[in-house]
Amino acid sequence: GESVGLHLPTLSVQEGDNSIINCAYSNSASDYFIWYKQESGKGPQFIIDIRSNMDKRQGQRVTVLLNKTVKHLSLQIAATQPGDSAVYFCAETQGSSNTGKLIFGQGTTLQVKP
Amino acid sequence: DTAVSQTPKYLVTQMGNDKSIKCEQNLGHDTMYWYKQDSKKFLKIMFSYNNKELIINETVPNRFSPKSPDKAHLNLHINSLELGDSAVYFCASSAVQETQYFGPGTRLLVL
16 A cells, blocks of 8 residues: 655764665655654644655755665755754655645654754 | 644544634645644645645545635534544645645644
């Protein structure tokens, strides 16, 4: 069945280190992928996205990598800061419909140690 | 300046009651959504509307009825509330096939 999964439920990193959060998806027809950050008590906040015609996309301190061969997505955060502590979700859209239906992964909690 | 807003932020009610959650977006988007986030943080889509027309209905019990009076608003009415309805409900909006932007959530607790 359809699923988007994350490899680790919790990731703990030292402030200043780089963080890598992984995600696996199952539907090879998915063509748009998004990373969201959810802080405690708030709604998911868009971080970065990537379409299936790209392998890599960079933002400010964040990079998303897409490996369509193994259906794997990763989010890299450079120089992780305490403010990066949150739950991170990957999400995908499936098929060619225009419904915008997003399938979310289960989330990885990022803990940044000072 | 709030792009996607929801009211109320917290909702505590008794089993069997009927309640509504309101959502408004000022982004000019054509599509709006309702998601449910359970206690394990799992987010699942419930409904989406495009220009006031229902596009997605993800096998949600018919006690849940979304209503879109105009494309900037998508309200969620829940009849005969059950304990299992306790969750955080998020509204979101987007342009077609573009990034979805989420509201702050409504925390529903059914006693």
